[in-house]
Amino acid sequence: MRIPFLDLTRQHRELEVEAAAALKQVMAGGVFILGREVEAFEEEWAGFCGVRGAAGVNSGTDALTLALIASGVVRQGRRDEVITSPLTAAYTALAILNAGGVPVFADIDPQTYTLDPSAVEQAITSRTRAVVPVHLYGQMADMPALKAVAAQRGLTLIEDAAQAHGARLGEKCAGAHAHASAFSFYPTKNLGACGDGGAVASNDAALIERVKKLRQGGHPAAFGAGLEGRNSRLDEMQAALLRVKLPHLEKWNERRRSLARIYDETLGRCRALQLPSARQPGAHVYHLYVMQHPRRDRLRSHLAANGIETLIHYPFLLHQQPLFRRPEQRALPVAEDAAGKIISLPLYPHLTEEETREVADKILHFEP
Ligand SMILES: Cc1ncc(COP(=O)(O)O)c(C=O)c1O
Numbered sequence: 001m002r003i004p005f006l007d008l009t010r011q012h013r014e015l016e017v018e019a020a021a022a023l024k025q026v027m028a029g030g031v032f033i034l035g036r037e038v039e040a041f042e043e044e045w046a047g048f049c050g051v052r053g054a055a056g057v058n059s060g061t062d063a064l065t066l067a068l069i070a071s072g073v074v075r076q077g078r079r080d081e082v083i084t085s086p087l088t089a090a091y092t093a094l095a096i097l098n099a100g101g102v103p104v105f106a107d108i109d110p111q112t113y114t115l116d117p118s119a120v121e122q123a124i125t126s127r128t129r130a131v132v133p134v135h136l137y138g139q140m141a142d143m144p145a146l147k148a149v150a151a152q153r154g155l156t157l158i159e160d161a162a163q164a165h166g167a168r169l170g171e172k173c174a175g176a177h178a179h180a181s182a183f184s185f186y187p188t189k190n191l192g193a194c195g196d197g198g199a200v201a202s203n204d205a206a207l208i209e210r211v212k213k214l215r216q217g218g219h220p221a222a223f224g225a226g227l228e229g230r231n232s233r234l235d236e237m238q239a240a241l242l243r244v245k246l247p248h249l250e251k252w253n254e255r256r257r258s259l260a261r262i263y264d265e266t267l268g269r270c271r272a273l274q275l276p277s278a279r280q281p282g283a284h285v286y287h288l289y290v291m292q293h294p295r296r297d298r299l300r301s302h303l304a305a306n307g308i309e310t311l312i313h314y315p316f317l318l319h320q321q322p323l324f325r326r327p328e329q330r331a332l333p334v335a336e337d338a339a340g341k342i343i344s345l346p347l348y349p350h351l352t353e354e355e356t357r358e359v360a361d362k363i364l365h366f367e368p
Pocket of ligand 1: 163
């Protein structure tokens, strides 16, 4: 059986009729940028996340960049430091650079792969302005502890929720725990567009208004130059598609959890593996199912020989990349240990149980 890492055509088959109707309606309306679909999606997305407002932008990278700029905590040329995780998409750190900040990396928790609050505390300097926790692989970061550190040290928290649509910690959704949050709607995400897209979500209505100016040249009337703006708009087609998909998100997340349970139950007996663990029920939406094996590369080859595609998220740690390397950077032993062992298995809502069991079975038959 050939099992690709992800097959989005299955999702699109489920929604084919609704999606085609939504696109047709946009075409017939003749408004393609910042029309009623974007406005309606922003309202629906803010409602889903449980925050006062959302602003649709061109990507998750821009969402994080603009959230940082709009929050006013980092300024170009001031060498303001922003602490984040070394184990994330490079876009997290690129967004900090784009906003004018200096990314500083703190170590992660070995069980959840999210920022370790005590490591964050140790990385704080007189230049630190903000912390960007990443809800990695769909797992919420330890927001209560990070909030306590941020409050004590006067720092702003901005969530990178690009991988955690619908994850919950306590009563609140990802995106509702910090001053502002950034989402990506890249096609592979738990809520994905059919192209690029992103959103900033926040309870701070003024911040959302600033993002709406920044995404469009810096001024609501398009050609002004009031703020250091850019062109970063979510378009009507993507917003219409996201509105078709949003009502399915909870169901899809539940399906991800039930497939993750199959992996957990079947692979739990293999002692060489470290399986993912949810911080609490609901805190993990399994954007990715990432486990560790000490012979990771050999396991990948074995699975590939059996037609099973796996990936590594991420093969490189950001603090070791030339663009982000700094002499002051400490070693990050937990992340460095995990980097050589992590492997992402196929897991998405339209994967079948049979396929999931086949992947698990082939892992159980691996002889290192
Ligand atoms: C954790 C994280 N942050 C930021 C991004 C950037 O999102 P985008 O690709 O939409 O710019 C991604 C997606 O790749 C991501 O996974």
